[in-house]
Amino acid sequence: xxxxCPFPTLSMALAGTWLVLAGISPLHLAVALLAALAIPLSIAxxxxxxxxxxxxxxxxxxxxxxxxxxxxxxxxVARLVLGPVSRLRPAFVNVPVTVTHxxxxxxxxxxxxxxxxxxxxxxxxxxxxxxxxVLDLEDEEAFIAKVKERYERPxxxxxxx
Amino acid sequence: xxxxxxxxxxxxxGSFFLLVGSIGLGRLPDCFMRLHGPTKSxxxxxxxxLLAAVLSSIPDGLSLREMLIALFLFITAPVSAYLxxxxxxxxxxxxxxxxxxxxxx
Numbered sequence: 001x002x003x004x005c006p007f008p009t010l011s012m013a014l015a016g017t018w019l020v021l022a023g024i025s026p027l028h029l030a031v032a033l034l035a036a037l038a039i040p041l042s043i044a045x046x047x048x049x050x051x052x053x054x055x056x057x058x059x060x061x062x063x064x065x066x067x068x069x070x071x072x073x074x075x076x077v078a079r080l081v082l083g084p085v086s087r088l089r090p091a092f093v094n095v096p097v098t099v100t101h102x103x104x105x106x107x108x109x110x111x112x113x114x115x116x117x118x119x120x121x122x123x124x125x126x127x128x129x130x131x132x133x134v135l136d137l138e139d140e141e142a143f144i145a146k147v148k149e150r151y152e153r154p155x156x157x158x159x160x161x
Numbered sequence: 162x163x164x165x166x167x168x169x170x171x172x173x174x175g176s177f178f179l180l181v182g183s184i185g186l187g188r189l190p191d192c193f194m195r196l197h198g199p200t201k202s203x204x205x206x207x208x209x210x211l212l213a214a215v216l217s218s219i220p221d222g223l224s225l226r227e228m229l230i231a232l233f234l235f236i237t238a239p240v241s242a243y244l245x246x247x248x249x250x251x252x253x254x255x256x257x258x259x260x261x262x263x264x265x266x
Contacts, residue, residue: 017229020225020226020228020229021226021229070204070205071205073201074178074204074205077181077185077197077201078177078178078181081181081185081188081189081197081198082181082184085188085189085190088189088194088257090191090193090194090256090257090258091258092259092260092261094261109239109243110235110236110239113200113238113239113242113243114201114204114235114239116197116201116204117197117201119193119196119197119200119239119242119243119246120239120243121193121243121246121247121249121250122246122247122250131250131261133193133194133196133246133258135194135197
């Protein structure tokens with residue numbers, strides 16, 4: 001069993017995604033089963049690099065937090081965009097990165113990117129600093145502290161890395 | 162009835178944020194600031210539209226396909242923003258925020 005289906009969570013997610021996309025019928029059940037077995041096996045070397053998830057509830061809470069931040073930040077950015085453009089204070093900020101696993105860094109950057117008002121644009125070669133463009137920066141220290149506390153710390157707690 | 166009001170509200174909210182994203186694209190002065198408009202407002206804009214689509218499917222069997230669109234969008238949007246930003250940095254496009262002097266890439 002372990003050999004045939006080494007990543008059960010991913011297999012279930014793949015099958016579930018296919019059934020949601022294609023609808024439930026005997027044919028699609030067969031396709032979903034095939035995808036759930038074949039895809040993880042074909043990308044096994046890549047998957048072996050992924051960090052494990054320590055706590056699923058904590059991961060869910062982080063997802064909920066990011067969704068909530070998207071909602072709030074969209075409203076803030078809408079106000080900024082519709083208000084006087086000359087009053088915006090755009091800035092490049094160097095955010096120190098302490099998570100080291102590539103997946104964790106990638107998730108950290110993605111979360112900063114989808115919450116409005118800030119976009120990561122580059123990562124230093126040693127992966128210790130990322131360059132973030134902020135649309136309206138009030139306080140650099142506070143911004144850095146906020147993203148690290150809200151996104152990076154939970155990531156470090158959730159991922160085994 | 163209640164469902165229709167909810168769907169309409171979501172459509173309005175979604176279109177509002179999509180409009181704001183486009184206005185941002187037009188109004189903001191440089192490439193890096195413009196990135197914020199469309200990449201961001203679309204998260205809530207498209208999110209509202211897709212949620213409305215899911216709700217409108219309730220009478221004839223709930224369809225969750227739309228949630229997958231949101232998922233894929235959230236996964237891919239940061240990548241395109243990153244690529245455009247990288248291109249802007251390398252070409253040293255004009256920017257209101259002072260460009261970092263020598264950010265190694």
